[in-house]
Amino acid sequence: MGQVPAATRTLRVLKFLAAQPAPVSLGRLAAACDLPRSTAYHLLAAMVDEGFVVHLPDEHRYGLGVAAFEVGSGFSRQEPLQRLARRQLADLVDATGESAHLVALHGRDVLYLVEERAPGRPPLVTDVGVRLPAHLTASGRAILASLPAAQVRALYPDRSAFVDRHGVGPRSLSALRVLLAETRQRGYATEEGEVTPGLASIASAVLDHNGHPVAGLAVTYTPGGGAASPDPVVAAVRRTAAAVSRRIGGRTAG
Amino acid sequence: MGQVPAATRTLRVLKFLAAQPAPVSLGRLAAACDLPRSTAYHLLAAMVDEGFVVHLPDEHRYGLGVAAFEVGSGFSRQEPLQRLARRQLADLVDATGESAHLVALHGRDVLYLVEERAPGRPPLVTDVGVRLPAHLTASGRAILASLPAAQVRALYPDRSAFVDRHGVGPRSLSALRVLLAETRQRGYATEEGEVTPGLASIASAVLDHNGHPVAGLAVTYTPGGGAASPDPVVAAVRRTAAAVSRRIGGRTAG
């Protein structure tokens, strides 16, 4: 648990609360975060004081407070990932002649953070701020492939999680697992026509310093559309993802 | 600092980072949060591990990480305040026959969280998700009036912070201070035609258990428009705000 248990636990509690659809009781929280009861009270009291948690006395529940919201929008305002990746994405576009983008995983969706369009390329459905189902996009698959299996399972508890856009793509957890295993084996993620018919993508994950994915980075192109073999694109995408990973002190994938 | 210093400090660091327009150096952070340097490293290491902070090694800066974003959107998903206040707002609308809403302060803006329209009343410019300058709205003024003076000053560092919509409203920090002092004296906040000409509002703040405002609650009406004196509305607004405050374990204002 590192060197600052109280801090780590506080953050874990925050993440746990953020993952809940509704405020939870202290019992569930303590159990889920593996906290002694008295410690849970200490922590929650501090979090309430700082406005990160609201206590709902007559429901015996704890929910997220407005400070949590402020922190979240602070991320959007600072755009640390955008700041880091924009230049590298532009270089990638120059090198490949194709459009590139950066996404973050958000629940089961990918959220487009940066988009660099190649001149003379068709506009994409994607745009900054747009969300798409992660399991259908190359960048989403790159992220999912770097997650522990347990987390993927938690994200996709049943078949209803597998929406599709054009009748293609995985429809079950086992199908997704096969896809992600192939992705890891291959060393990069792909998608062909599953987001937009006629367009394909190649993606790789940006990893932080303990190998957890923080973003996905992809190039979208028209397969067979005059472009040469995708091999140089693959190399460029992987190189760029590794470069961005390095800039956040992360490991380089694979 | 309560009983769990490490947790409290972690949260303070998060709030500080969230308030910065760009990633900051460790020196500035340690100074601003009044942390010993080595402690700051301990904390940041834990926060980086949990994904709440990104370290940008070649800029010597620390910024918010994706976990911060997830926590923020967790608040939006849970809607703890909305959950608490919706019913009370509906009762308020029934009692007054006027439209009512709940807002949170976000930077210098108020963000509309819940809106209950009274039947047969004109639609408002406000709608859930809309932002308006806090110093022009009644609910924003109610919140600002409950904040320590130092925080108000920090929010409005210079005249450029004072945008206006219809040429009315405070244009300087001192004018705002007078307005807020009047508000405190009066016991509730008002606004007349500063958001939309021809409409006025009466508001009161929702306070948490240490008296900090977490939301503002207002009724909007047409002044002199056939309605009786605003006194019963004032009483109803204050009663509702106190009721919501109580539901989050807060103090009742005044």
Next chain:
DNA sequence: CAGAACCGTCTCGGATACGAGACTCCCCCT
């Protein structure tokens, strides 16, 4: 080139924060 300023890492001893546990309410069962 010297010096200052800052960043990141590490060590280690003392103050203290954390966790076991006891206690009280309150609510929901039979």
Next chain:
DNA sequence: AGGGGGAGTCTCGTATCCGAGACGGTTCTG
């Protein structure tokens, strides 16, 4: 009524986390 489960609060001793400080590296700056 009696019993059980869970919430909230408090105490207290000790294992352990925090902070002073030293060290090395790098970047400015005069």
